[in-house]
Every structure is written in structure tokens, then in C-alpha cells.
Amino acid sequence: MSWDKSGDPRILRRWFGDMEVKKHIYTMGIAGEIFMKNLKDKGVITGSRCDECEVIFVPPRSFCEYCFSELTVYEELEPKGYIETFTIVYEDYHGERLEKPLIIALIALPNAVGGIIHYIREVEPEDVYIDMEVEAVLKPRDERAGNLSDILYFKPT
């Protein structure tokens, strides 16, 4: 048996290609559509309630993952919450230093399971703290498109 192994890069070849899928279009689903519509039209954050498990899911879900009930009760909530946890980003995707550090937080809503991941602005990184109360700054009504960018960022209340 001969393995004829070559490590010579002039002989070993590489072949270049890509994943040809141009893009994916994701539907928001039953609960997601309600969340986005309410955000766009009313500027509110929507949750869905499971009475069985006594929880509110934010963003809303059409089923409860704990008891498997269908959830049909949606609640419109003020776009306000508190910082559950946060991180400060100093570099961009390519490792370049950002001019101004970016604060990313998980914003929890009172008594809700889940939360919203978003930017925190109008506060210096050294002044942010866990449990800080924040509120959403929304795009003007006519610029909102029904996606998470309708919220520009959260700021301290």
C-alpha cells in the first residue's frame, strides 16, 4: 500500500465556492406578527399570557413551552423596563476600535419571561447599572416598518 502523501501546496488544491442561497425571508409567525404590528401601530411592546403557568412571555409566543397550552391572550405593555444585564462593546465586527462604545442590554419587563435585546443610549458606559430603569425611544409613527428597528434604542427614564 502506498499513501503517496504530498504536502506540497503547488500540488494540493483548494476549491472556492459559496452557499448559493441568496437570502432567507422569515415570517414573524402568529405571535410575532401581533408583536410587530402593535409596535408599529401603537408603539407598545406586546406579551402573551399563560394563565396556567402564570407567566407573560415577552416577546409573545403563541404557545406556552412549559404546559404546551395555546396562548391567545395578548397584553400591550408600556415600552419600559429595567436592565437585566448589559455588556459594553468597544470593537466592531472587524476588530476596529469603535469611536464610541456601544451598550447592549437585555431589557426585562416587570413580571415577564424573556425580554428585549437592544441598545442603551443617552447614558455613559460608566453610569449604566443592572436594574436601571429604561424606556424605549421609538422612530416616528410614519417611519416604523414593523421590525425591531422601530425601537431606536432604550434610554434611562
Add this chain to the structure above:
Amino acid sequence: MDEKVRLKGTPIKRFDETITVERSSTAKYAWTAGQAISRFLVELKKGKLIGRRCNKCRRILIPPRMYCESCFRATDEWIYVEPIGTVNTAVVSYITTTREKLEKPLIIAVIEIEGTGGSGLFHYLEGVNPEDVINRKVFGMRVKAVWKPEAEREGSINDIKYFVPITGGEEK
């Protein structure tokens, strides 16, 4: 579950009937060809077809592998083979890879390379009409590779332009 049950699911005709978000995928890859396929590509560039022989099952593997998956042992040696074979199966494509209509139909075949003991290549077939495929005349037909001009070869399976029938009395 009988035919009267109402199942869940909300059909939509077009995506603009609901709220959607779009993302593009830009994953790019560099696949290493490995020991066997690297040599295969280098030889294609020279206008030669090469395989690996397994001395146990006596097959010549094309595309070559450094192992024989049947005997589960390392293959034994490199061996050049004539780029000649017989048509195992063939079809006529009226559509492109992405399902657009083709102006001129394309004939694609699996060609069993002669003397290899069953190794097949997946490639284009020229010099036959769609009718020859449809009336199954091409099955078992002897064919040979037509190479790109040397200057245009790049070490690719497409260095073989296509296969064409070997006409009567022709040797290669």
C-alpha cells in the same frame, strides 16, 4: 384522522401578506481537495484522467480516493485510464440549475469509465440529439472525453468540456 379534521396552519400566497424580515447569507468556502482529488485535478489540467487502484477488489476508483470504501483499506497505486466510457444513463435538461428555462436543452449523463470496474463520471454529453436520449439509443453508447484547449484548462472537472460518441472505426 379522517378527512373532516381541521388542521392548524395559516397559508399565505405571498410573503407581503404578513410581516417578514430578510437576511442574506454570505458564507464563502475554500474546500481542500485533499490528496486524491488534488492529483486528479492536476492531471485533468494535463488532459489526463487518473484513478486509484485497489488491489483487493481490483476496482479503479474515479474520482480517486486514497481509501477503498468497500474493502476499507488504503488504495494501492495511481493509474491513468483512457477517458473513454459507456453511457450508463442520460437525461435531457430543459432547465438550469436554478430552474430557469434553457434555450438549448442540455444532455447530462453518467458515464461508466472503461476498465475501472464500475466507476462513473457525471458530465455533459454532446453530439447526440435529445431524441437519442428519449428513444434510449444512448444507453451503452461508447463515448470519449473532449478536452478544453490546454491554455484554458484550470485543474477542474470542467477541463473536460463534455463527452461525445465514438464514431465507428475510431480508436480514441
Add this chain to the structure above:
Amino acid sequence: MKMNINLKNRVAIVGAGLTLFRRRLKETPKELAWAAAKMALESAGLELSDVDAVVIGTAPDAFDGIHMKGEYLADGSGGTGKPVMRVYVGGGTGVFTPIAGWWHVASGLFDVVLAVAEEKMSPAMPHPQSVFAHIWDPIIERPIGPNLIWIFALEMHRYMYKYNIKKEDIARVSVKNKRNALDHPAAQLGAKITVEDVLNSEMLVYPVQRLDISPVSDGAAAVVMVSEHIARRITDSPVWVEGVGWSLDTVHWTGRDLAYPKYVECAARMAYKMAGITNPAREIDVAEVYDPFDYKELHHMEGLMLARKGEAPILTREGITERDGDLPINPSGGLLGVGNPIAAAGMMKVTEIYWQLRGEAGKRQVKKPVYTGLAQAWGDLMQVGTVIVLRAG
């Protein structure tokens, strides 16, 4: 003679669920999984808290456009806080999912397992076909620019050549399955068509025409699998899993016999041995065989040894595979009629056999009494076979 294997638990299917199968559904993949799983649990009279473990089956991540699709689907499949595994063997996944569910229970590890299969193909743009482009060898095969239909056409044509099969005999499968699907509540493409309609439909890749192919679909399906002592407690009509089998052939498909699916035969032999089946054509009363293309139903009937090589078209022509025939094949309407959300489509076949064996298939119920049924799926680069044999209790 049954295979002498030492199993801790005999396994039964006690519930089944489905969503609609459609070209595009508004629900997210996990909402679809939930709908099917919820229906399966309710039909079994069980709650999520009764479920010990979850098996999820779903095909390439690139269809739904979500990596770690198994993990993504877990909450909708009832997996939160539970042992969860995802299985994936291409188009064979839908039948492999309950096979995996079977060994979860048969091993004695779990008593109640929810097996859920989901596929949402519509997100992939411009066409899910582009996802299929990545199944080939990137260096030797992709530069030729293959379309998925090409390789099936190549296989179909070899099959037709070897056994001298006429296209109209293959088209009959499409006519039968689309007609059967008219009675299936999930069906996407139930229709009354004729052999001429198939033969006159758009030629895509000779010999494959538009009406020879199953559609692209979104959908989900689920079954509940339990150990014997649970089954005895909750139902009078459990459907027992009597045999399972799976097999994979080499990826070097250009060197294989394209006229005969050996990998299906290997999987079937394993399942038959376990179920004690020695003459499948006589002992299997009803079968759901994988039919993404019409010739595939014939090909697979032969691989499953339900017909002799080259003779499945004859059985079809003689009406033996109709719902009122001696060997009904795809009474659901199959992938050609009900739709083909990859993993969910295979699981749909298992749900159909489950309903047939319980006599609950309504207008789809086959005429003859049925006791033993089979579901089979196939996939990867035309190389995997997955088979499950079920028996009425």
C-alpha cells in the same frame, strides 16, 4: 421467526398530529412544530408533563435558514428542560425520527417520547432548489451545475431502460396519489388528473415532467411513542412498532446500480427480520413508501420487496396499489399529493399508517382489513433508506 433481540420495552405509537402542508405558511417553524406536537399529545390523552424525552427530525438548516434547528425547535416540540436529540438523514429523516423515538423507549431509558418532524422550505430564496445545490461534492460535481431533478431523472431513466418501463406506467402513480390526497385534510396538491395530464405537463428534465414531482412545502408532523405498560393503560388500540431498519449506501452514486435501491432493501431486511416478516408482499397489508417523484414509489416498492424487480409498474397498472386493491400504497396521497416538507413528509407517512391500522382514516381507509403496515423514507444523495413496520394491537 422474529429476531432475537433483547429489548427492555415493547414500543407503541398512541397519538399522532399534523399541520396543514402548504407552499408557504405564516407560522414560524417552532409554531408549526408545536401545532403538530400538541395535536399528537391531545390525541393520546397525554400532557406535556407526561413526556420524558423529545426527538426532533428536520432536514438541512438552510431551508428554514436557522442553524441549530433542532435547538431552535426544541421549545415548540415540547423539549424545554428535557432530554432532546435531533436526528437528520436527509429525506429519510421523517421515518428516522420515530425510529430514534423507538430506541429511546425500547432501551428502557424513557416511557413517553414525543417525536416531532418539521420543515419550512419557503424561507430559502430565490428557490429552495439552491439549498439542494449543496448536497453534491463541491469539487467534482457542483462545477457541472447540477439541479436536483437531474440526478433523479438520471436514476429514473436508468430504471425505465433496465426494465423497459413506459412513462405512462410511471405517471399512473402521480394520478393515484394526487387523487388519494383529495381526502387528506393536510393536502397541498390533491387533484383529479389523468395520465395524459402528466404526460402533457411541462418537460423539465427528460423523463421528468412537472406532474412527476412533489411540491415544495411547509409543515410539521408528530407522534407519541410509549412503552407497553403506558400503552395498555391509556388506549385500547395501540399501534406497535414491530420492526425498524435503516441503511446508508456510498455517496459515490455514479458507481452504483441506479435501477435498484439496494439501500432500501438493506433497511427493509433489518426491519422485516425484527418484525418476523418473511414474505413482505403477503404480510404487509398497507404501505406508505417514499414518493417525492412518481417513479420513486415503484423503485421503493421493489426495494422493499413488495414487488419483484421491474414489476411495480404492473401492480400499479392493475390497480393493486389503489386504496381498494390488494396492496394499497400511499393511501394518504403521499408526497406527490399531500406535499413534501422533507422531514414532516416522512413522518406524515407514519401517521397515515397509524390511522390506517386503527381504522381511523375516514374516506382514506383502505378497503381490506389491515393489520400490518409499513412506512419508508429515503434521502441524502439517493443513498439512505429508513423503514418502520407497525402492527395493530
